């Protein structure tokens with residue numbers, strides 16, 4: 001099998017020291033940690049490489065649209081005071097030119113120091129599994145309260161997003177970050193884990209976002225996250241009511257969205273009974 005070669009970096013990032021480090025490589029985008037104009041300030045670089053199998057004109061248009069759409073969304077949300085990374089720079093023209101083999105588009109964002117919620121919840125669930133036998137009721141209560149509080153803050157942040165008229169379109173625990181939370185397991189002790197669940201929630205990845213204030217769209221956004229939590233974080237799923245509570249308190253339209261969420265759940269259950 002051919003060895004995997006990441007796509008060529010766009011020209012402003014080919015000569016930086018240290019070179020950008022690849023964090024994730026999805027089907028559509030590659031994310032690097034790099035520096036901003038000030039080398040002391042880290043930044044996240046999201047690249048949408050061009051796809052060689054697509055017609056070049058169509059490919060350009062699609063790549064360009066996605067990155068502009070994502071940046072526009074971030075600008076709007078920052079203006080509205082929603083917790084998302086700031087935009088530092090972007091290029092949708094594929095500068096770097098054909099001679100460098102670069103025809104994609106990129107977005108340079110503020111670096112969020114922290115962990116994605118998926119990691120935070122996985123760490124918590126593993127910790128609980130390992131330590132729960134030795135926890136007294138007070139300690140156990142405290143741990144569960146930390147997890148609930150985290151989900152409640154997630155709900156409040158998603159509420160602020162919806163209030164701003166934006167639907168995320170891909171709400172999973174990988175697209176929510178917890179600022180300040182350690183990225184590895186070092187911070188947890190055998191007597192307490194909850195400390196690593198403190199911090200502000202930051203929403204990321206607006207590649208599939210859209211504008212809407214419809215209850216249906218908002219409810220589906222929440223339902224997608226509920227399903228994601230149910231399948232990846234079974235121990236945290238019972239705390240989804242805390243998320244709902246955070247959401248309910250976030251804006252005036254929330255109660256009617258949550259009513260709609262019950263319909264969406266019902267449809268989901270029917271579908272899984274048939275299919």
Ligand SMILES: Nc1ncnc2c1ncn2[C@@H]1O[C@H](COP(=O)(O)OP(=O)(O)OP(=O)(O)O)[C@@H](O)[C@H]1O
Pocket residue numbers: 023024025026027028029030031044046085109110111112113116170174175204205206207208
């Ligand atoms: N601003 C940021 N600061 C720190 N880490 C980030 C930032 N943006 C993204 N990341 C990290 O990179 C990962 C992937 O980013 P993102 O979710 O935006 O891309 P993706 O899922 O590959 O994109 P898409 O779904 O649009 O194709 C995140 O889960 C997170 O770990």
Ligand SMILES: [Mg+2]
Pocket residue numbers: 174175205
């Ligand atoms: Mg993502």
